[in-house]
Every structure is written in C-alpha cells, then in structure tokens.
Amino acid sequence: MWRYLKLWLSLAKFSLLGEMAFRGNFLVKIFVEVLWLAILLVFNFTLFQQTTHIENWDVNQYLFFIGCYFAMGGLIETLFLENCNQFADLIRTGDLDFFLLKPIDEQFLVSCKHIDWSCAPNFLLGLGVMGYALWTSGWVLNYSQIFAFVALFISGAALAYGFLLLLTSASIWLMRNQSLYEMWWLFTTLMRYPREIFSHGNWATPAGFFFSFVIPIMLVTNVPARMMVKTLEPSWLAWYALGSAVVVLIVSRYVFRAALRRYRSSSS
Amino acid sequence: MTQGLRKYLKILRISLVERLAYRADFFLTTFLRFLPLITTFLLWEAIYRGSGTDQIAGFTRDSMIAYLLLVQISRMFSSMPGLSTGIARDIRDGNLKKYLLQPIDMLWYLLSYRGAHKIAYIATTALPYGVLFLLFHEVFTLPSAWTWVAYIVSLLLAFLIGFFFEACIGVAGFWILEVTSLMYIINIVNFFISGQMFPLDLLERYPYVLDVLNVLPFHYLAYFPAMVFLEKKQGTELLVGLLIEALWALALILLSRWMYRLGLRHYSAYGG
Numbered sequence: 293m294w295r296y297l298k299l300w301l302s303l304a305k306f307s308l309l310g311e312m313a314f315r316g317n318f319l320v321k322i323f324v325e326v327l328w329l330a331i332l333l334v335f336n337f338t339l340f341q342q343t344t345h346i347e348n349w350d351v352n353q354y355l356f357f358i359g360c361y362f363a364m365g366g367l368i369e370t371l372f373l374e375n376c377n378q379f380a381d382l383i384r385t386g387d388l389d390f391f392l393l394k395p396i397d398e399q400f401l402v403s404c405k406h407i408d409w410s411c412a413p414n415f416l417l418g419l420g421v422m423g424y425a426l427w428t429s430g431w432v433l434n435y436s437q438i439f440a441f442v443a444l445f446i447s448g449a450a451l452a453y454g455f456l457l458l459l460t461s462a463s464i465w466l467m468r469n470q471s472l473y474e475m476w477w478l479f480t481t482l483m484r485y486p487r488e489i490f491s492h493g494n495w496a497t498p499a500g501f502f503f504s505f506v507i508p509i510m511l512v513t514n515v516p517a518r519m520m521v522k523t524l525e526p527s528w529l530a531w532y533a534l535g536s537a538v539v540v541l542i543v544s545r546y547v548f549r550a551a552l553r554r555y556r557s558s559s560s
Numbered sequence: 561m562t563q564g565l566r567k568y569l570k571i572l573r574i575s576l577v578e579r580l581a582y583r584a585d586f587f588l589t590t591f592l593r594f595l596p597l598i599t600t601f602l603l604w605e606a607i608y609r610g611s612g613t614d615q616i617a618g619f620t621r622d623s624m625i626a627y628l629l630l631v632q633i634s635r636m637f638s639s640m641p642g643l644s645t646g647i648a649r650d651i652r653d654g655n656l657k658k659y660l661l662q663p664i665d666m667l668w669y670l671l672s673y674r675g676a677h678k679i680a681y682i683a684t685t686a687l688p689y690g691v692l693f694l695l696f697h698e699v700f701t702l703p704s705a706w707t708w709v710a711y712i713v714s715l716l717l718a719f720l721i722g723f724f725f726e727a728c729i730g731v732a733g734f735w736i737l738e739v740t741s742l743m744y745i746i747n748i749v750n751f752f753i754s755g756q757m758f759p760l761d762l763l764e765r766y767p768y769v770l771d772v773l774n775v776l777p778f779h780y781l782a783y784f785p786a787m788v789f790l791e792k793k794q795g796t797e798l799l800v801g802l803l804i805e806a807l808w809a810l811a812l813i814l815l816s817r818w819m820y821r822l823g824l825r826h827y828s829a830y831g832g
Contacts, residue, residue: 320741324748331752338762343611346603481596489602492609496602 299396300404307407321410329362329417347488352429353521354486356422360517361484363418364445368452369411375403376460377472383464388555399548403457422520429521437520444516444530447537452512454540455479461544461551483512508536567664568672575676594692597632601625617761622699623790624759629696630786631756632689636682637715638722638754638781640674647730648739656827667727667820674723703791710798714785717805721780724812731816734823755783777808 311318336358340351349357379402382388391401456476463472482503487510490500503510515533608614608621619627647670650656659666693700703711729746733739751757753773760783763769773779784801787793793801 317741320744324741324744327745327748331748331757334752335757338758339607341765342616342762343607345610346606347610475592478592478595481599485599485603489599489606492605 296397296400303405304407308409311409318410322413325366325411325414326417329414329421332358332362333421347486347491348522349486349488352425353517356425356429356521357486357513357517359418359421359423359425360445360520361418361513362421363415364448364452364483364513365480366411366414366416366418367449368456370408370415372403372453372456373411373473373476374408375406376456376476378406379460380463380472383555392552398552399457399545402548403453403460426520440530441516441520444519444533447534448512448516451508451533451537451540452480452483454537454544455507455509457544457548458540461547464551464554479509482509483514486517487511487514505532508533508540511536568668571669571672572676572679575673576680594688597628597692600628604628617759617764618792619759619761625696626699626790627759627786629693629699630789631782634715634718634782634785635756636685637678637785638718640722640726643670643674643723643726644730644733644743645740646670647727648733648737651731651733651823651827652737660824667816670727671723675719678719703789707788707791710802711785711789713802714780714788714805717802717809718780718782718785720809721777721805721812724809724816725777727816728812728819731819731823734819734826750778750781754778754781755786756781759783759787777805777812780805780808 333355336355339346340354344350346354382391382402388402391398394401459475459479460472463475487500487504490496490503490510500510504514511529511533515530519530604624605621608616608624614620616624647666650659650666656666659669726743729739729743736742753760753776760770760773760779763773784793784805788798788801
C-alpha cells in the first residue's frame with residue numbers, strides 16, 4: 293500500500309513536469325474549463341429567473357449541486373479519464389505488454405498512471421461554487437455534516453471510478469472505434485441533475501429508479517449534495533450509496549481482469 | 561461549367577459511399593446521444609412545474625420541447641466537426657499541395673465532401689430521430705407549406721454559414737499554426753450563443769445582449785431555423801431574417817475565398 297502511494301506520488305510529479313513543458317496549452321485548457329463553468333452558471337441563473345424551485349431544490353441548493361457535479365467531474369477527469377481513454381490504444385498497439393510485465397497491479401497502472409493536471413482546477417472551481425452556495429444560503433458551520441459530505445463524496449467518486457472502469461473494459465468488446473470520452477460524457481449526463489426530475493411520468497419514474505438503484509450512477513452526485521444542503525432524509529440511501537460503491541468497485545475489478553485475460557498481444 | 565459541376569457531384573457520390581460503410585457504429589452513438597436530450601426535457605418539465613406558469617419567454621412546455629428537438633435538426637445541418645482543424649492541418653503538414661496540383665479547388669472540394677457527409681448522416685439518423693420525433697409528436701403542430709419552404713431555406717443557409725465560418729477559421733491556419741484550441745473555445749461559446757442550450761428569448765431581460773446576438777451569424781446555426789419551424793418568425797420578420805441569413809452566408813463565402821487566396825500567396829508548402 294505504502295509502495296503504491298509513493299509510486300503514485302512520483303507519477304503525479306512526472307505528469308506535472310510533462311504538463312509544465314507546454315504551459316500555453318495548459319492555460320488554454322484551463323480557460324476552456326472556466327468558460328464552460330461560466331456558461332453552466334449563466335444557464336442556471338437564467339433558469340432560476342423563471343422559477344424559484346426545480347423540484348425541491350432552491351437556487352442555492354441547486355448551485356451547490358452544480359458545484360458538486362463540477363468538482364466530481366474534475367476529480368475523475370484529473371485522476372482517471374485520460375488513462376482509461378488510452379486503454380483501447382494500448383490494446384490496439386500491443387503496448388499493454390509493457391504494463392503487464394511490470395511487478396505492479398495492472399489495474400493501478402492502467403487507470404492511474406497519468407494525472408491530467410489541467411483538469412485539477414475544475415475540482416477547485418467546483419469547491420468554490422459549493423462554498424459560495426453555502427455562504428449565500430447562510431449555512432452554519434457543522435463539522436459532522438462536513439465529515440459526512442466528504443465521506444459520501446469519496447464514495448461517489450469511487451462509484452464513478454467503478455463505472456468508468458466497467459465502461460473502459462466493455463469498450464474493448466463493444467465499440468472499438470469509439471472514443472471513451474464521448475461515451476463517458478453521455479453516460480454522466482445522468483449525474484448532472486437532481487434525481488427528482490425523474491419522478492414524474494410513465495417512463496421517467498422507472499428510468500429514475502433504474503439509474504438510482506440498479507445502475508446507481510445518479511447517486512454519485514445526488515447523495516453527497518443532498519447530505520450537505522438538505523438533511524438526507526432516508527439515511528438508508530447514504531448507506532445504499534456506500535454499499536453500491538463497494539459492490540461496483542469489486543465487480544469492475546473482476547470485469548477488468550476478465551477483459552485483460554482476453555488480451556492476446558495481437559500486434560507486432 | 562457543367563463539367564465543373566459534374567466533377568464535384570462525383571466527389572459527392574464517392575464520399576457518400578464511404579460514409580455509409582460504418583452503419584452499426586452510427587446507430588449506437590445516435591441512440592446514446594439522445595440521453596442528454598431526454599434529461600434536458602425532464603429538467604424543463606421540472607422548471608415548468610416549479611414556475612407554476614405555462615408560458616416561459618413565450619414558450620409553452622410543448623413548444624419548449626419542440627424547440628429543443630428542432631435545434632438538433634438545425635445542428636444536423638450546421639455543425640461541421642473537424643472541418644477547420646482539418647484545413648489547418650493540411651496547411652501545416654503541406655498536404656495542401658494535393659489541391660494545388662490538381663484542377664480542383666480546396667474549398668469547393670470540401671463543400672462537396674461535407675455535403676455528402678451531411679446527406680449520409682441525415683439518411684442514417686432519419687430512423688432513430690424519426691422514432692424520437694414520433695414519441696414526442698404531440699408537441700408539434702405541423703406548419704404551413706410556406707413555412708416548410710422557409711424552414712428548408714433557413715436550414716440550407718445554416719449549412720453554408722456553418723461551413724464557411726469554420727472554413728474561415730481553418731484558412732486562418734495560414735497565419736496561426738494552431739487552431740484546435742481556438743475551435744474549442746468557439747464551440748463552447750457557440751453552444752450558448754447559437755441558442756442550442758436554450759431559446760435566446762429567455763434573455764429577454766437583457767435586450768442589449770439579444771441585440772448583439774441577433775447581429776451575429778451564430779443564431780442562424782440553431783435558433784433561427786427552429787423558430788421558423790415553430791412559426792414564431794413570420795411575415796417581414798421572417799423575410800428579413802432569411803435575407804440577413806443569406807447575406808451572412810454570402811459574406812462568409814467571400815471572406816473565406818479572399819482569405820484562401822491571400823493565404824496561398826503566403827504559403828510555402830512545408831513538409832510532405
């Protein structure tokens with residue numbers, strides 16, 4: 293464990309050095325992200341000129357949700373997305389051989405090797421938005437609530453990581469030419485909104501149930517955000533989110549290893 | 561003249577065959593692309609429920625959903641993924657030579673190529689989009705025949721504006737070597753100012769912003785055709801809108817051709 297932490301820290305440092313070699317590119321990428329957040333906020337602001345509530349989320353609570361989503365997305369993009377995106381390439385070129393030869397866990401090496409520092413500011417921007425939303429809503433400091441939020445946020449990130457790994461492994465079989473970026477973006481549409489918007493209508497309600505409990509992608513941001521700005525009324529939902537994070541992590545590891553077993557180093 | 565046209569029609573045909581080679585891939589991603597659309601519908605329904613009115617900036621719940629669907633059609637015509645970066649890459653790599661050595665003009669060639677791409681794309685997505693439109697058919701009221709004509713004209717002009725705007729950015733590659741990051745920024749801003757994110761009428765409290773956006777060509781890429789279909793632009797407003805759209809298309813054609821000619825003089829065929 294200690295060895296992996298040390299290894300990860302040196303990989304992080306190495307990635308940062310690589311990024312700093314192209315500082316202009318780094319700055320442009322950050323600028324694009326800030327722009328994207330600004331447009332999201334303008335959209336949000338425009339919506340709340342028309343209504344005081346979206347389901348039972350008021351403007352500050354909804355703003356907090358957006359911050360939580362942005363921070364979560366930033367965290368996953370910084371740590372894992374670029375790595376998983378390259379997995380298909382590693383297989384196609386046969387370069388995965390070099391990963392398998394090393395005396396290190398393959399899943400660690402494939403999914404954590406590169407840290408995309410240019411996405412890290414997203415995490416901070418998300419934190420900033422969350423902080424602003426709490427400040428304007430007159431939130432009173434409550435350490436146990438912060439602790440619960442951090443724990444649920446981490447469990448949400450673990451859940452998202454598990455889904456990303458599942459999608460990465462599945463992409464080997466399903467979509468050889470598709471970029472994982474787009475798949476992930478489309479899939480994470482489901483964690484971008486409060487799950488209450490899925491609570492009306494003939495098909496939306498079952499879909500909402502399905503993506504909350506069977507494939508619990510909606511819980512990734514909903515559970516931590518709810519914990520912080522509302523009291524998480526059915527507290528079993530928090531436990532359910534924690535439990536499903538563990539299950540999805542185990543299942544995704546199993547599927548990933550199954551995908552590796554099918555690898556035959558076909559190139560060269 | 562006819563021979564010149566036949567040349568580009570042939571290119572259109574070849575590209576069409578090439579595009580249709582990847583069908584299965586196409587269907588899968590098209591269906592996945594509906595996911596953001598569906599969640600946006602649900603979000604709007606929640607907003608209408610929360611606001612307690614059924615008119616937001618002149619849009620009923622139904623016409624809002626119709627708008628969001630129609631914007632997809634507009635973008636089907638006007639979006640040009642990879643066009644400007646492709647042109648800039650050809651300039652940078654020296655691949656531009658292949659156009660200069662043949663009796664073929666790069667911009668007209670790419671226009672035929674894109675036209676084929678669009679026809680193939682529309683043909684192959686007709687089925688999934690047809691299903692989607694059928695599912696939501698009750699939000700639409702079919703417009704009159706003249707509106708149909710105006711709608712199709714506005715879409716074709718949107719294709720030209722989309723194409724020649726991106727061509728201008730691509731041709732700018734003669735002077736700036738890297739247009740990819742510029743395109744990222746333009747795409748994000750465009751998502752907003754073309755009205756793809758929400759109808760621009762929601763900005764009614766900021767008339768000066770609306771004025772600026774109405775002068776720019778970007779709202780023709782998504783907002784304007786959708787509004788034509790919904791019959792929210794009628795009479796002189798419609799005619800003036802179409803006229804300005806045509807003028808923008810013409811201006812961008814001339815600008816891109818002028819930049820291209822200027823660029824060729826500047827060009828020194830590196831690489832290759």
